[in-house]
Amino acid sequence: MMKNYDVIVIGAGPAGLAAAISAEKNGASVLLIEREAKLGGILKQCIHDGFGLTRFNEKLSGPEYAYREISKIENTKVDITTLTFVTKIERRGSGFILTLVTRKGIEKLYGSRIILATGCRERTPRQIFIGGTNPAGLMTAGSAQYYINVLGKMPTKKCVILGSGDIGLIMARRITLEGGKVLGVYEVKSTPSGLTRNIVQCLDDFDIPLHLSHTVTKVFGNDRLEAVEIAKVDDKMHPIESTKHIVDCDALIISVGLIPENEIAEQLEVALNSKTKGPFVDQKLMTLVDNVYSCGNSLHVSDLADYVSESGEIAGAFAANKEGNKRILREIEIDSHLMYIVPSHFDFNSSARQVIAYFRSIENYEKATVYVRLDQQVIFKKYYQHLKPPEMERITFEIPPATTYGNIKVSIEVKP
Amino acid sequence: MKKSLTCIVCPNGCRLEIDTLSQQVSGNKCPRGITFAIDELTNPKRSITTTVHTTLLEYPVISVRTDGEIAKDKIRDLLALLKDIAITEYLPINTIIIHNVFGTNINVITTSNMQKGENCV
Numbered sequence: 001m002m003k004n005y006d007v008i009v010i011g012a013g014p015a016g017l018a019a020a021i022s023a024e025k026n027g028a029s030v031l032l033i034e035r036e037a038k039l040g041g042i043l044k045q046c047i048h049d050g051f052g053l054t055r056f057n058e059k060l061s062g063p064e065y066a067y068r069e070i071s072k073i074e075n076t077k078v079d080i081t082t083l084t085f086v087t088k089i090e091r092r093g094s095g096f097i098l099t100l101v102t103r104k105g106i107e108k109l110y111g112s113r114i115i116l117a118t119g120c121r122e123r124t125p126r127q128i129f130i131g132g133t134n135p136a137g138l139m140t141a142g143s144a145q146y147y148i149n150v151l152g153k154m155p156t157k158k159c160v161i162l163g164s165g166d167i168g169l170i171m172a173r174r175i176t177l178e179g180g181k182v183l184g185v186y187e188v189k190s191t192p193s194g195l196t197r198n199i200v201q202c203l204d205d206f207d208i209p210l211h212l213s214h215t216v217t218k219v220f221g222n223d224r225l226e227a228v229e230i231a232k233v234d235d236k237m238h239p240i241e242s243t244k245h246i247v248d249c250d251a252l253i254i255s256v257g258l259i260p261e262n263e264i265a266e267q268l269e270v271a272l273n274s275k276t277k278g279p280f281v282d283q284k285l286m287t288l289v290d291n292v293y294s295c296g297n298s299l300h301v302s303d304l305a306d307y308v309s310e311s312g313e314i315a316g317a318f319a320a321n322k323e324g325n326k327r328i329l330r331e332i333e334i335d336s337h338l339m340y341i342v343p344s345h346f347d348f349n350s351s352a353r354q355v356i357a358y359f360r361s362i363e364n365y366e367k368a369t370v371y372v373r374l375d376q377q378v379i380f381k382k383y384y385q386h387l388k389p390p391e392m393e394r395i396t397f398e399i400p401p402a403t404t405y406g407n408i409k410v411s412i413e414v415k416p
Numbered sequence: 417m418k419k420s421l422t423c424i425v426c427p428n429g430c431r432l433e434i435d436t437l438s439q440q441v442s443g444n445k446c447p448r449g450i451t452f453a454i455d456e457l458t459n460p461k462r463s464i465t466t467t468v469h470t471t472l473l474e475y476p477v478i479s480v481r482t483d484g485e486i487a488k489d490k491i492r493d494l495l496a497l498l499k500d501i502a503i504t505e506y507l508p509i510n511t512i513i514i515h516n517v518f519g520t521n522i523n524v525i526t527t528s529n530m531q532k533g534e535n536c537v
Contacts, residue, residue, distance in 0.1 A: 047479035047527065048465045053426050061465055063479050063528040067509050149467055152477035177466055177495060196422045197429040201462065205488070304427060386431075 005031045005079070007319045008098060008111030010086055010264060013041020014305045015296020015312035016117030017069040020078045022316030023115070030078045031111070033100065035085050039073070040066030041119055042142070043305060045149045048170050055306040065305055089114070089267050094291060096268075113291045113319040116265055116279070117312060120258040120297040122167075128256050130162075132218040137225030141167040141255035145174070154178055156251035160228050161185045162216045166194040166303070168255025173202035175253075182206075183249055186214040186230060188237055191364070193257070193390055195303065215239060219252060228252050258301045268292055275340040276300035282329055282347040283355045284318035285311060290327070293319050300342050300358065303392045307358065314356065325349045328405060337362055337412035339389060346399060346408055353399050361387040361412055368414045372397045375406045387412065421456055423449045461485035464494060465527070468513070470503040475530055478503055480513060484522040493518065506530040 007023040009016045012034035020032040038044060043051070046062030053059060056068065073080070081102060088099035095112040122140040139155065145167065147155045157180055161168050164187040172182045185203060190213050192199055203210050211230075217239050218229035227248045231239035260278040262270070270279045270287045278299040279287040286293050295315035296308040328349040334341050339360040346355065361368070365387040372380035372395070380397035387393065399408065417437070423430040425448045432443040434453040441453040455461055463485045467477035486494065494517060501513065509529035517524060 044528075047467065047481075049463055049481055050427065059426075059463070061479060061481055061527040064509065067529050149477070149479060152467060152469060174466075177464075177491075195427060195429055196431075197424040197427065200422045201424045205462070391427075391429075 002097070002108055002110050004095075004110035005029045005112070007031075007113045007115060007316070008033065008096070008109075009115045009117055009316070011041065011117035011119055011296070011298070012036075012039040012080070012082075013117065013119050013296065014043060014066070014069060014308045015119070015298070015315075016041070016115070017066075017073055018309040018312030019115045019117055019293075019295055019316035019319070020080075021069070021073050021076055022313040023320040024076045024078045024316075026317050026320030028113075028320035030076075031109070032073070032078050032080045033084050033086060033098075034080070034082045037082055039070050039080070039082070045142075045145050046170075047149045048174070051305050053306065054304070055309055062305070069309070086264060089264055091268070096291070113293065113322060114268075115293040115295060115312075115315050115319055116262070116270075116287075116298050117294075117296045117315075118261040118264060118298040120260045120301050123254075123257045123259060125252075125254055128162075128254070130216055130219055130252075132220055132229075133222060135219065135221040135223060135225045137221065137251040138219060139251065139253060141165070141171045141253050144171050144251075144253050148174055148178060154180060156180050156249075156253070158183060158249050159251035159253055160216065160230075160247055160249045162252060162254045163187060163256035164192040164194050164199075164210060164212075165255040165257060166198050168253065169194045169198040169202040171253060171255070172208050173206060176206045176208065182208050183247060184209045184211055186211045186216060188213070188215040188233055190235075195390060216252060217244065220246075225249070225251055258297065260298045260301060262298060265292070265294065265298070270294070273300075273340065273344055276342060276344075278342075280331075280344040281342065282327065282345040282350070283343050283352055284347065284350065285315040285343065286318065286327075286347075288329070288345070291322070300340070302358070303390070307392065307394065310356070318352065323350055330405065330408070332357075333407060333409040334359075335409070335411035337365065337368075337414075338410060341410055348399075348403065348405050351401075353401055354396060355399065356394065356396050357410075358392050358394050359410065360389050360392055362389065364388050365412060365414050368412050370395065371411050371413060373407075373409045373411070374399060374403065419457065421453055423452050425449065425452050460488040462488055462491065464491060466495065466498060468498050468501050468503060470530075472503070472506065472530070474533070475503075475528075478507075478530060479527045480524050481527050482517065482522050483512075483525050484520075486517060486520055486522050490518055490520075494524075498524070503530075506532050 043062035
């Protein structure tokens with residue numbers, strides 16, 4: 001007989017840990033699957049602090065944040081399997097059969113509900129089409145972080161960082177603290193991608209220059225990276241020929257964005273949102289495929305681990321207390337000032353009426369008000385001094401229980 | 417004279433303005449912003465996160481941090497001090513490895529839970 005669980009959680013980073021704990025607390029039998037040897041996901045290598053300010057009211061490092069969550073799961077009945085890969089997932093009735101590869105061999109088991117907590121991946125040098133060679137020294141910020149913080153090896157003496165994402169900024173500081181030289185951070189856009197506080201504490205504190213509207217156009221070096229070619233870009237982001245110049249360095253570290261990891265979701269034909277690259281979900285974080293839930297960075301890339309844990313808790317609780325009703329889903333409409341909102345849908349046939357929503361604006365706005373309207377009636381509004389695309393915002397609103405169907409619209413309105 | 421700052425206490429990153437003479441702060445959403453702005457003007461401080469080496473096979477390095485903020489101009493000295501340290505035993509998380517750094521009442525603590533036989537990856 002095949003082992004079976006009410007809820008199977010895939011991925012044991014902050015989202016998966018929170019999802020498993022919350023599902024078990026709500027009465028489900030739970031299996032948590034992790035492909036690495038240790039629990040905690042990417043937090044293990046994020047040794048900088050700033051984690052847990054909302055969840056624990058403390059400023060923790062990534063490993064400490066992970067340790068708190070891991071300590072919680074040790075007091076539950078959640079089954080955990082590490083060094084385990086999910087190679088296949090098939091529908092069987094309303095549930096799923098998973099094929100796992102573990103140290104013991106191949107195993108199949110059954111889960112009534114699946115929670116995808118597979119995190120995200122960094123965009124690689126190949127995905128951004130830099131010309132030239134592919135030598136050692138060309139790496140993502142996450143790889144550099146792993147070499148330095150986990151393996152204790154310095155991958156560079158003198159480097160250039162492409163992209164001003166938060167991990168890139170944090171690695172600029174980290175490399176400097178370890179005695180390496182960061183020649184500059186180059187960002188193709190005219191505004192930084194990372195949080196302002198990271199520009200301040202990671203670059204300004206160490207006099208590392210940030211060059212906006214610049215990109216790397218070519219990499220030189222055969223075995224080892226020897227130099228990069230840098231160019232200013234025009235307003236269409238095309239490199240300007242006359243500005244091209246060579247910078248000698250031994251590494252190019254790229255921090256050009258994160259993409260939710262949804263290979264397993266695709267096997268289940270879960271519809272993905274082109275804006276977030278994660279699944280469309282309702283307020284219970286169930287995807288458009290019944291009994292498949294999504295949370296954390298595989299749902300959409302968050303700024304804070306605290307939000308990732310929160311979404312895991314939501315998915316876990318609803319996966320444990322699955323409602324029998326057939327869903328009546330309607331997409332939450334957004335106006336052109338929003339990049340996206342998660343959840344993207346609302347299930348009107350659910351007793352869950354509260355919506356915890358995360359959104360990003362499409363550009364910078366000053367003195368803006370966010371409105372949520374149900375059939376043209378304002379049901380929520382919040383004023384913001386500043387809205388910026390790199391900074392994810394969280395709002396909560398309620399859809400009245402009596403409303404059996406309607407149009408929910410979220411908009412950002414700026415006073416002229 | 418007014419000076420503009422970005423608060424780094426939490427991810428809100430409030431944009432602060434401080435009057436360099438009266439030390440009057442505006443733009444802060446919480447009281448921590450006031451303390452930050454005044455410190456930044458008079459004695460800028462940072463918390464430090466880094467790693468130290470160990471002699472244990474499973475852990476080439478172990479992550480550590482200061483349990484509070486130290487003066488910015490002491491960062492280099494602290495890093496130099498930590499370069500000379502090697503951890504030789506399995507320490508539980510948040511063990512103090514340096515007490516009272518430079519007489520500041522701030523300690524350096526480990527931030528991972530070391531366990532024998534565990535793979536570092």
